[in-house]
Amino acid sequence: MSSNTGEVHKLSSSTSAQSCRQFSIAEINSATNDFDDDLIIGDGGFGKVYKGSICINGTSQAVAIKRLDSMSNQGAPEFRTEIEMLSKLRHCNLVSLIGFCDDNMEMILVYEFMPRGTLYAHLHKSTTPLSWVQRLKIAIGAGRGLDYLHTGFGTQHGVIHRDVKSSNILLNENWAAMISDFGLSKIGPIDQTLYNISVSVKGTFGYLDPEYFYTSKLTRKTDVYAFGVVLFELLSGMRAVDERLEEEQGSLARWAQKCVKERKFDQMVDSNIVGTISPKCLRGFAEIADRCLIRVVEKRPTMTQVVAKLHNLLELQEKCDNSVDSSGTTGFTWKIHKYLAYASKRISGIDKLFISVGHISLPKSAENKITQCSSSTNRGGGDGGKMGRTTVTNCAKNNMNQCSSSANRDGSYYGKMGRTSLQKNAKNNMTQCLSSTNRDSSKLGRTSLPKSIKNPI
Template sequence: MVSVLAISDEGKLESLATEYAFHRFSLEEIQLATQNFDEDLVVGKGGFGKVYKGHIIGGRDTTPRLVAIKRLGSHSGQGAAEFMTEIEMLSKVRHCNLVSLIGYCSENNEMILVYEYMPNGTIEHHLHKADAPLSWMHRLKISIGSARGLDYLHTGVGTREGIIHRDVKSSNILLDENLEAKIADLGLSKIIDQQFSVVSTRLKFTFGYVDPEYLNTGHLTKKSDVYSFGVVLFELLSGRRAVDKRFREEEWNLANWAKKCVKERRLDQVVDSNIIAQISPKCLKEFVQIADRCLNSSRKKRPTMAAVVVALQQLMELQEQFNSSAQASSSTGGPDTQSSTRMEHSFRIFSYRDIKRATRNFGSHMLLGHGIHGEVFRGWLNKKTYSPSMSDSGLIIAVKRLFTYKFNPHMVKEIQQKMKSLEEFNNPNVVKILGYCAEEDSILIIYEFMHQGTLIDYLFSDERRTERHLFISRVKIAIGVARGLVFLQTQPELADCSLQMHNILLDEEFNAKISDFDVAMLVPSSDAPLYLQPNSSYDLKVKNGVFGFGVLLMELLTGNPVASESDLTATRHCLPGEHGFVSLPSIYGALDCRIRLNFLQTKPAVQLALLAQKCVADKYYLRPTLESVLEELEEIYVVMLNIENSGN
């Protein structure tokens, strides 16, 4: 038996195979599985060689197993080093969105890898060669699956460091029998120590997908993968290749062309004509924004893969809601013009009579709260028809009845115009508006119901002081608020608003959502400030919200309100990081006693405290941007999820 690998490499493979339970196949077994490398069994070709479909017995299998067998060509650019890297990487990582390694063969100068078989091939094939186009829902599902796989690599699970894939492209994303996406081909990957975000490496890349900053500097980071994934997202959306010379020269490069279309607001031109009728307009807009952020020329401004996963999952929910609404309309032959509610754009216009019935005549037992702008009541609707439900079941809603001292018929048209502009405020971290009513001298706004109430009640109310809290829920809340603030910063009409903890609501899963942004537009600014009650905490200024957000982080950590300069000084002093002092006892002493914190979570807790200290630095130019704070929070959250998933 002759091996192309060095003796030391052979020993390393034997050790890995034993430790991680994959199989070393003989060349005879490979030849039997591929019928001596029969060309009729070839299912893929590339610069590396050929991939064969075959049945093989080995390892724990006692019956033939369908597998993919990659035979590296003798003149392949993917030599012994990449062969070793592929095995080493795949032996250490296991994830439902990564192609699994079954075994290898390194005999008679052959380098062969055996993987689980992916019956639906690559997304490159489906997008550019297959007869039947992928539906939009399938493309969205594929984008989520592949994003999850990359996020898993980046966060270091199984390696204690992160892994940079380095060759993210549509031909390296495979599909199983259910069209679930799995990342393949880790032969060029690099392990990166989480302490250092950059790896200097010899340039290897695929044109059309490569991060321009990597080309310019030779420095590889996780954000290089994010750039490549942005190209894949636009490839999924447009059906165009990353580099396609069938178009005019200025349109050859998909990334450059797509970014230009986005800048010029020509979104419809970026969509594959086969799926354009399937996409919700809002879903299209936000999908394009995600892909465009991934392609940002500045690495720092690109999102993490963790953030991309969350954003794409929220888009899937948005698209599913759109599909359900469309299906309901078609099944009834179109909307009922005689109904007491009707669709106008994406908001429903409710009748005053129906909302009065849904809230039990605005009964005191249905009152949730009140403030300067008005009162908020609980109500019930039928989930399918949105008609009033009288059985205290169905869809629970929150109804805000605004105080209007100058109501007149001319206001109705004005309110309708303002509500139309609010339809653009579609973001998972702002409270969702379901519809409104402007009649009977009343302005009513109907919202999704937030089961956990306000953040101020969650943290400070006497009734909830005895509850036990998960630390990861606090981090999740912080991320939701940060995302909401980042979104509101993009809205010029809200740049001067102040938010408080009364404006931050929590749903059943402790996702934080910002409320009352709509009131700031509906009610003249001279009538009332945005917040509903007297000051109990520092304002979160939308325009420069990082200081107020740092205060909020401190309140989430300590469970105590910070309502004055002296409160802030005292809290800063007790949290780790003040004057550079950090210790584990200090975080245990400072944390809210209701938080359940195990030993593995102490590092994320200290990181969160240090982040809060940076946000409230005395000199404003020393404070980070809200975007960078959000990115760091997302990285902390992923680490905590990994701790939870490990069973610790």
């Protein structure tokens, strides 16, 4: 490490004004209880990350301490790059580097501690899922951080991160997103394309831009591609690469692009947030993510454009959500948009029923009690029914105890359930709505919105 130590010291002295401190190995050992395994909070390509407590300006501060693994593929160049980058960069959506240690052949980085951990952990390991609005705000925060890198940080140079992924997006106590891990980053003029042909391609499979992979040409749009994968990860809750799934779904980018092309937006939604996304917001989010993955690099949006679009989508979603709390005597004030695509369920231990549920809209002023909405069909192997839209108009007082579709027991075909509309100011007590259909080939027809109803979303 001796050959590199001088370079690190040069970096530290040149960036001392930025409060990047050099720690001794004794301080690091004290902060981590001699690298106690019980304090490990992460393990990546660089090495292990420990939670520690270190004294800074007389105050004990929680920190994340990243220690280079001697067997790691990363080394002194990445170590120096991380120090150089984070000593110069200051943004509310970038993790802050507090200091480093290079004593005794060690390469250690000390960051501010992010109590909420990584975005990856919340999407794929947490038992408490993120809400849709939380995901939108996280996407905007991470996007802002990347936009700051790309457009310059007080100079004529910008930074290409080169390893954007959900595990490199950290969350603070307020759920604000922080871009981290700058070991692979490259600096280049903001008005030029940065080429790095002589260096091997680096990054993470699943997030790696195919054009960068095949041509070795590194540009800011390389980060845009990876960010598009993160957006689809936020929407679907799926991993960027999942070897447990079939080949088509094993690659999130390829599967998501196919869904957008076929306009199957509903099939892309994480089951944890089904029913919480405005249809327009869903479509807009999927489309901007898809644009990030366009094969032709020049046609991909900039991060500035992506962030602006995400802001608009957040405003649209919040406007929709705020209608839940509004009151009035006319119009709809509450909307649940459900996308349950091909959800399967055993009925009486026999065959599966596949139901695609459309819109269910209920006004806030209506007193509704929905105790059961079920659909039972072919017990001998019938195909999937589709339930369309059911609307309860304003001021209706309804007690919907049961809305079911039962199949004909003698095997004959009874046809399709047509349209059911509850008119304004009607007082209804719907105790049973039965559509009898053939157990061998049942079909549930449409329940439609009256044309006079104006959907606020």
